[in-house]
Amino acid sequence: MITISLYKTFTHSALRKRGWGFWVGATMALLPALAQAQTEVDAIMMNKNNFCTGIMYGHNSWKNYWEGTLKRDNANLGTVSSQAIMVMGNYGLKDNLNLLFAVPYISTKASAGTLAGMSGIQDGSIYLKWMPVEIKKGNQYFSVYGIAGASTPLTNYVKDYLPLSIGLGSSNFSGRLMLDYQKGNWFATASAAYFLRSKVQIDRAAYYTTQMHYTSTVQMPNALNLNLRAGWRSSTLIAEAVLDRFQSQGGFDISRNNMPFLSNQMNATRLGVNAKYTLTSIEGLSFIGNAMFTLEGRNMGQTTSWGAGIFYIIDFNRKQKSDDKK
Amino acid sequence: MTKNKLMSSKPKLAWAILCGGLLILAACNKSLNDRSADFPVLNPLKTDANAGDWRPILLASANEFTVPAPLPVFGAPYALEINEIKALQQNISASQLEQINYWGAGTVLRWNETMRELVAKRNLAPVQNADGTYPIPSAANPFGYPEFPFSNPPYSARAYAYLSVAQYDALVACAYYRRLYNRQAPYQIDAQVKALLPANNQPTYPSEEAVVTGATLEIMRRLFPADIALVQAKADQLLQAKLAAGMIVRSDWEAGIALGRSVGLRAAARAGADNMGRAVGTPAEWAALEANAIARNETPWISLEIPKRPPMLPNFGRVRPFLFDSLTTIAIRPPAPPSTRSPQFQQELAEVKSFANGITREQERMVHFWADGVGTYTPPGHWNAIAAEDFVAARFSEVRWARNLALLNMSLMDAGITCWDTKYFYFNPRPSQMDPSIKTTTGLPNFPAYTSGHSTFSGAAATILGHILPSRATAYVAMAKEASDSRLFGGIHYRSDCEVGLAPRKKSRGLCHHPRTNGWGRLSPSRNR
CATH class of the missing domain: 1.10.606.20 (Vanadium-containing Chloroperoxidase; domain 2)
Known part of the structure; x- marks a missing residue:
């Protein structure tokens, strides 16, 4: 057994090889659903030729929402909930360069009123995560990450049906800068990302925001994301608290008793926890659980979300080595 | 692994992808092709100069309301009006040109669009009261909540109708007096006045755009009372645009506004007696x-x-x-x-x-x-x-x-x-x-x-x-x-x-x-x- 030693002594690098934290949050497609895992937002890397893949379930619901800045409920919607099943993967192109992807299937529903829920495959996303700087001093580590991402709808789902459409329909590009500091098992990670969002085509020929637009094209505001996470890391357990802020760079408020619209200014501050447990008995198998709560928002639901997932790491290096031995 | 090694080879791919992404983004033009914004300036195929003979809908005849004779075009008062245009034309800004082109697409068109915009803005059902009943919008309190009106389909169908009917009657009356007085457009009278919109050499007293606007103001102030400041601001922009374009003088406008308001009031009087006031009904009627x-x-x-x-x-x-x-x-x-x-x-x-x-x-x-x-x-x-x-x-x-x-x-x-x-x-x-x-x-x-x-x-x-x-x-x-x-x-x-x-x-x-x-x-x- 050539791989046992990997777990024997915990180091920052060894953790990289095995770890992958997840949290499920409604970041890119906000109001409608929980959207996608922000796997690119943690300071964990896969080693070269390692492939981590898994499946994640997420549940997301809200009863109260912010109509502009006014917090209210809506008896004609009751509780709006969405469920997602996501297939995800992370491949180590190099020790410090990873390729990540996720594909979610989402379904939405409202507990009251007559509006039908929607379901379908939402937006596929890929990220390149690069760690150009890693400094070790004693038991302290400092590392810098640059993450580039892109996402786009994989199906022609109905966009203009908030809050029950499964996504917002824009193609997004993101750039994120992330800093990570670790001392012993304790760590803190801070990152900021900017999302460039494409225009969206809707089924209507005209729509009103704060004025009439005689076009099917909706201009989406770009968005900023700030993410802070801190906690404890070891080879078997990662436990962290997460504070996240999503801020639209523009957009307008829902008018009184109106329906939400794609280009609303959607903001949210969320607090949550995330944990990952890696089995020592079955090598490469890990479980993930998380929960998030929206503290404050604008033109969004006050979401409570939770998720759970199972992941497995395939080490193509090892396979190669075993093959060499034969 | 040293930092130097990292920087030597591995970053290249990441940088390439990042830069590629930014290039794609730079190519993403965020402007929208708005069909209304792209409407061309109106240059009618037919002038319909005989529209003074068309039958109005609400007026008994095209000349039911009297329009006084215009100023003679050779006197000093008219010269002052021409000077106002020349002053505006000395220095036309980009935003004024934009306004000239916007309104140049058609006054009836743009006011119809404005009505659509007001309908969309206010087509919102009131939120219920704490006791589960619903407040009823009231024209007597247009700035409070619930907003007035709730421009639902029946309300808006009627609003579009009164606006169009008033505008039509106003334009028929306008055509009658334009032919009667036959006062030429400023660009015909003074060679230094440039026509910045298509010149059809039709008489301009009273101004077509003004009669439409006068009628519109009277209808909109009743049907969308909370938006009257916005509507009046648009009317002012229209006047400035048409003066700057050399299409009308101020007295064309003022006579047109007065005529248009008279026609608008006639339409409003019909609206006031068309039974809409009872349309909401009473709890007894609902039961x-x-x-x-x-x-x-x-x-x-x-x-x-x-x-x-x-x-x-x-x-x-x-x-x-x-x-x-x-x-x-x-x-x-x-x-x-x-x-x-x-x-x-x-x-x-x-x-x-x-x-x-x-x-x-x-x-x-x-x-x-x-x-x-x-x-x-x-x-x-x-x-x-x-x-x-x-x-x-x-x-x-x-x-x-x-x-x-x-x-x-x-x-x-x-x-x-x-x-x-x-x-x-x-x-x-x-x-x-x-x-x-x-x-x-x-x-x-x-x-x-x-x-x-x-x-x-x-x-x-x-x-x-x-x-x-x-x-x-x-x-x-x-x-x-x-x-x-x-x-x-x-x-x-x-x-x-x-x-x-x-x-x-x-x-x-x-x-x-x-x-x-x-x-x-x-x-x-x-x-x-």
Whole structure:
């Protein structure tokens, strides 16, 4: 057994090889659903030729929402909930360069009123995560990450049906800068990302925001994301608290008793926890659980979300080595 | 692993991808192709200089209101007016040019668009009170909550109609006096005045744009009182744009505003006495609607909103129509829908459920394209938008624009009246009331099902527009059918609602030739296309 030693002594690098934290949050497609895992937002890397893949379930619901800045409920919607099943993967192109992807299937529903829920495959996303700087001093580590991402709808789902459409329909590009500091098992990670969002085509020929637009094209505001996470890391357990802020760079408020619209200014501050447990008995198998709560928002639901997932790491290096031995 | 090694090879791919992404983004132009913003400047194919002979709708005659003779063009007062234009033309800014082009596309067009915008802004049902009742918007308190108006489909159909009728009558009167006084345009009188918009060498006293605006101000201040400051600001921009463009002098404008206001007040007086004030009804009347349905041994409509909302404008069917009288409203009411106890009803309910459970993406597109629900310009507004794009291409004169929109909007209002009369006479339930498992892919309107409002509005619009632009008639009929079908696909209407709603377009075609309106109607479809 050539791989046992990997777990024997915990180091920052060894953790990289095995770890992958997840949290499920409604970041890119906000109001409608929980959207996608922000796997690119943690300071964990896969080693070269390692492939981590898994499946994640997420549940997301809200009863109260912010109509502009006014917090209210809506008896004609009751509780709006969405469920997602996501297939995800992370491949180590190099020790410090990873390729990540996720594909979610989402379904939405409202507990009251007559509006039908929607379901379908939402937006596929890929990220390149690069760690150009890693400094070790004693038991302290400092590392810098640059993450580039892109996402786009994989199906022609109905966009203009908030809050029950499964996504917002824009193609997004993101750039994120992330800093990570670790001392012993304790760590803190801070990152900021900017999302460039494409225009969206809707089924209507005209729509009103704060004025009439005689076009099917909706201009989406770009968005900023700030993410802070801190906690404890070891080879078997990662436990962290997460504070996240999503801020639209523009957009307008829902008018009184109106329906939400794609280009609303959607903001949210969320607090949550995330944990990952890696089995020592079955090598490469890990479980993930998380929960998030929206503290404050604008033109969004006050979401409570939770998720759970199972992941497995395939080490193509090892396979190669075993093959060499034969 | 050292930092140097890292920087040497591995970053290259990441940088390449990052830079590539940024390049793609730079190529993503965020501007929108807005069809309204792209409308060309109006240069009418025909001047319709004889429009002073056309029959007005509300005025007894084109010269019912007197317009005083204009200033002579050789005196000092007129010279001052010309100087005002020359001063403006000395230094025209980019934003002034933008305004000149915006209003140059057509005054009737732009005010029609403004009305659509106000409708969309205020097409929002009030939030319930804490005790579960609903406040009723009041014209006496337009700035409080609930906002006034709630510009739902019947309200807006009537608003578009009064606006178009007032504008049409104002332009007929305007044409009469323009021919009578025959005062030339400033660019004809003074060679130093440049015409920055197409010069058709028609007389300009009183100004066409001003009579339209005067009529518009009087209608909008009543129907959208909370927006009057916005409307007045637009009127001021229009005046500045037309002066700067060298198209009119100030006295053209002032005479036009006065004439337009007089006509607008005449239309407002009709609106004040057309029975709309009773359209909301009373709790006793709402209860009677339910009792009547039960007395006929039918299942009465029940609001599916939570909490239950009073039905939308149940007495709108008693509003006085433009093209026929209220007795005719009753006479042309379609026969009863299938009883909820009939096999046909069960079959139609099952059909609705089949669409609710298995809608295709193309059907969803239709549902959303024609939804025209909360926060939109409503189905009548949608048909105005459709008409406007075709009218732009047809290059109608201002007066012909107004006439054609008046024809369209009187038809839409009267279609709304017959539809609402039918809905509240039969007071039948929506599919989701009969089968709560039927979920809808668009908002469920808060009024009875039969007949479908979308179908009735669309049938009327397609018919009259097909008369105005025969080359588009087939396309309009297809659009109306799609609008009608979309309500069945969306799970909010039975097939009978849609088919019977669409059918009266035959009737409304006949009604254009109703004896009471014949003289006016004859001006329209056949001779005066």
